[in-house]
Amino acid sequence: MTEAIRAARILTMNPQCPEIRDGGILVREGRILAVGGWREVAGNGACRDLGPVTIVPGLINAHVHLELSHLAGRVPGGRSFEAWADGLFAAMRESRVTEAAMARAVAEARASGTCYMADVVGREFDMVRRVLESQGVGGFLFNEFSGRAREFCPRSLPRDWSPGVHALYSTDHTLARSIKEWCASRCLPFSLHLAEVPGENELFQSGGGEFADFLRTRRILPKGFAAPGLSAARFARELGLLDERTLAVHCVHLDENDVEIVAASGARVCLCPRSNRQIGVGDAPVAALCAAGVPLCLGTDSLASVPSLDLWQELRAVRALMPSTASLFDLLELVTRNPARALGIDADYGSLAVGKRAVWAVLPDDMQ
Ligand SMILES: [Zn+2]
Structure with missing residues (x-):
């Protein structure tokens, strides 16, 4: 018809x-x-x-963890990343996600205009795929790796999924590099949490600090970790992890040099401003990233750190951090054209044009 x-x-x-x-x-x-x-x-x-x-155009959420959908309102925030992470680990030990909780989260996102999600998955692949399909929401799934190199088994990945790396403070660096090389050789997007935590730069520069102690006592830091003496962004660049197919998530703690490094690499940055505020890690240097020409995307992160997967709420939060000259078109790029290109789905999503999927969202009155 x-x-x-x-x-x-x-x-x-x-x-x-x-x-x-x-x-x-x-x-x-x-x-x-x-x-x-x-x-x-x-x-x-x-x-x-x-x-x-x-x-x-239908909105694209470039970073979410649907596996944490059952934790809405159950992880205290506002103190520090370390306190939030301990709360998350405790909540995860107590319960596992149900399909009903995940379906509710996706249905709410769909109702607020989201048509596509880039989801970071640890183990509930079949559940995520089933829920997205049943809700009519498109999905790109990043199978997240952390820890030791021997865990990487790319042949076990289902077709059209891509491996990703949790973060450089939790993942063996040889493993991170091999995953990025595997993705690059197949022209697949690659996802990495980068410079989210205030102590990340101190960890990579000196190997010390409160965040380093936190990671060591919880055995999160990879065995044999040696500080490279670089900022998080510079270290990611040195490992060959940053290029135009990389989605660097968060990028809160970048100084001017780091912003230049990210911009020169061509990497896309996925901002999660509400999650950053809720956890208490600060605001990303959004105006500097815009000035340097870094393509920005937007993600909600999970319900363990935000009260909803509503991208309009995320856009309202990021609007306050954008340059005052930013237009509505500039703002909407973060949830349409930019993530469509970053995820390699721009033949189907990202604009309302002939041949693309007929998915749209209604612009809220206060965003006009
Ligand atoms: Zn995340």
Whole structure:
């Protein structure tokens, strides 16, 4: 069936035709056949009028952990990363995620306009895939590795998933490098938590500090760890982990030199501003990253550190950190075009254009 969708305003995120007033989208079998003024589109199929709303491409959450969906409101934040992590470990020992909790989280995200999630998965692969499919949400799954090199078994990965690295403070560096090389040789995206924690730079520079003590007493630091004498970002670059297929998540603790390193590498940065605030690790240098031309994406992180997987809430939080000159188009890029490119899904998602999936979100009034 062909359907003509009408909206008072369409923000296509296509730079050639970014805004259409009294617009229409012609849809058949979930794909866009045409986008334009309503008069051009009307009369080609059954009509559906969305009314006086602005629609934008379906939103892409570039970093989430659906396996932690059962922990909403159960991990105290606001003190330090270390206190939050201890709370998380305790909560994870007490219970495991249920499919119902995960489905509820995805359904809420879908209702707020999310059409695609890049999810970091440890073990519940089948559950994540089932929930995303049943909710009609697209997904890219990063199988997260940490610890020792012998754990990396790429042949065990199902097709269309990609391995990722938890963080350089928790993962053997040879393992991190081999995973990145494996991804690069297959042109797959690669995910890494980077410079989230205040003590990360001190750890890599000197091997000491409170964060180093925290990691050692909990046996998180890889065996044989030796501080490279570099910042976290510089160390990631030295290991060959940063390039245009890398999604560097958080990047809160970057100084000016680190921002330049990330920008020169071509890596994408995924910001999680609400999670950073909730845990108490600070704000990422968003204005400096924008000025350096780093492509930014946005993720919610998990329900263990944010109260919802609502990307509009995340956009409201990041808007306060963006340069005052940033436009609505600039802001929306973080949840549309940029993550679509970073995840290699821009043939299907990221803008409202002919041939792409017919998925959209309604722009909230306060974001206009
Ligand atoms: Zn995360």
